Amino acid sequence: METLMAYIVGAMFAAAVYMMLRRSIVKLVIGLMLLSNAANLLIFTVAGMRQGAPPLVPEGAEVPASAVADPLPQALILTAIVIAFGVLAFSVVLIHRAYEVVGTDDLDRMKDTDT
């Protein structure tokens, strides 16, 4: 599965970078979302994938009965998902605001505003 995931993640990264290179500011945001999903998936894959062994301790036991999936990357990804959402919300509002002020959604034309 990891090998297959490598290709999926690669494709997601390629799509994300291509979108972020577009001049439309909306595409930039969509690219950003794809990028954060791709990055999360990358960490998830690299940490090793294991089916049917969630990192939970059954009732009454001190430690899980058998080996479980690594919980630390999961905790990190959980943080990343939430942060990515914060960034997205902020950038979406910022972009909307910028569009209202500058009057264009073309990133190449936005660069002239500071001169």
Next chain:
Amino acid sequence: MLLAVLSGFILALFAPLICRVAGDRCGWVFALLPATLFVWFAWLLPEVMANGAQVVRYPWFPAMEINLDFLIDGLSLMFALLISGIGTFILIYAGGYLKGHPYLGRFYVVMLSFMASMLGVVLSDNLVTLFVFWELTSITSYLLIGFEHEDVKARASALQGLFVTVAGGLALMAGLIMLGTMAGSYSLNDVLASDADLLGHEWAVPMLLCILAGAFTKSAQVPFHFWLPNAMAAPTPVSAFLHSATMVKAGVYLLARLNPALGEAELWTLLLSFFGGLTMFTGAFMAITHTGAKKVLAYSTIMALGTLVMLIGIGTHYALVAFATFLVAHSLYKGALFMIAGILDHETGTKDVAEMGGLASLMPVTSVAAAVAALSLAGLPPLLGFVGKELMFEAVLDAPAWQMLLPVLAFGAGIGVMVAAGIIAIKPFYGKRLETPKHPHEAPVSMLAGPVVLAGLSLLFGVALFIPEQTLVAPVVASLGGAAEKVHLALWHGINMPLILSLGCLVVAGLILRFWSRLQPQLDVLREGLGRFGPEAGYFRIMEWLTRIATWQTRVLQNGTMGNYMITLALTTVGITGFTLITQYGVPLRLPVPDSGFAAGIALLMIVSAFFATGTVSRLGSVAAMSIVGFAVALIFILFSAPDLGITQILVETLTVILLVLVLFRLPGFTRMSSPLERWRDIIVAVMVGALMTVLILAATEVQFFEPISAEHVARSVSDGHGRNIVNVILVDFRALDTLGEMFVLALAAVGVYSMIRLKAEDQTA
């Protein structure tokens, strides 16, 4: 010892407060600190004389051999005495000179820190600590030179001084690290005592050159001398301190300090005596071409610094005695003369000596102090400067044969300083009374104290030579590896070569002074001609090129186009990571073999959706395709044992879609903005990034370097964290601080979003 060095910094913290409380008398209050330190250093002196060098150790970063260790011997104590002694009078003087200045508190903060840093330089035993203090003097002197920060010239001069000394400082750091590594210890005491063959080491030459670069820039040796006269932009008390006892003497101190260890090197002797001699002559010559009192003095400082460096380079017994004597003499008269120049400027309102005359009757005390100090500068008996100069001639004449050039340079320099002394002490005070912008009268006590005491000491030391001989010169010679018991200073050596040279200097100098005013126009022309080709012109050219390259580089790299930044980042990442990856692991290409139909399906779904999101011209289609990818990610999380991630991902993905649909549809629809060529370029970059990530994962899943640290988390989740969901326990317990940080980020984002929406509302109502 630690307290002695750091007390300046501590007092600096309270300086503005003290200034406010003590008002006009704050100079006297601050002077108590260096005065106390002076007494303490003086009290240490006999003990060090009797028992030799002492090292006081305070661990700082012991594991890295960086410690606040202090080396107390004759050399460091003499410098410490000069710094604290002259510092006392400078602080008092500054109180009078800058009376009522709005930034007086700020001035004392920097001044006290500067003094403390300087003490740190001369007392440090650890090479790294020495370097830290060394750089602190550069930074504080930058602030002091640019103290009148509203003056463009002051700022430019400060920056010039900083650039030159910090560039040298960088070289010095490299040199000191090499020295420490070669000697096997970062303690100066150990380096000096080390029997390792420092000069036979393969790094010996680069190490020497680096250290010399540091010392030469700091001590304003040709061709780095130009920053020092420009540093005159500083308030006079600063110039007086900078020139007499501190800053520029740091380089001299370092050279003297390392002379016992490195003095045997041919290169060391050659470079030091050559550049020292050249600097000595250049300084003396430049001094007589100027009419500004402070400029004349500044160039005479360069002359003195050159002399000191040259004497270290010669390195004979005579040279070491001359070094110590000349150093003390110079500090005393230069401190006094600068303060007098400040008084003249303060009282008459002009800096140009050519505009002053006949002030002696109006300022009797100043004129006497000036005369005494200037006699010492000129090197006339019975002042300490005379003894210093005679010894210098003696040392130069005594130097090995190939240094034949030096006596000639010394003779020229001797003439130069005598003329300079005349300019500063005769011209303003005697002759015809000239009208000046302000009506002059005698300076206040606070400003007179320094010049009078320092000039008095020049005289006292000259007459009672046993005092400097026993308390200052002999200990220094001892710590430089010379024979302290052979030190004997005398005013009268009989009629010998040095005396004849002195007389010759006096005659020529008298002639030049006689016609000085008439020579001025020619000297001006000469000076301007030199200025066009001098090292300072080189400095400006370098700075100009630096700015030009910076402008060009900014235009290329920071051109404001988002796409360019992205491509630069992406290609750099691909280049560096890809290179490392391929050279370390090769290309671990494995073809994807789906282990089930379900896996194949989900992979196909994700890849197709991701590409569809990029290709479609419909905004809704693009957002929908993107969210399909997001939900597929959630599915993968759930399938592969990460239920919490799956839940969060579904929640966030839903919110994202809602948000995008709400906001983005108020923006214009997709249009083709870029040309086909640009699209192909972007596709290539994107594919490169994607390929890199694939290879990265393939390589990373093949190797595992370490056991995962989460084994501990799993084992202690219930017992220590009291939770059965290990991921949750990690988030709220083991890594709770991370989560707290995350909450702050979210709160900040929320505040940002809220304020932007509010801003919009206000815009619309307005």
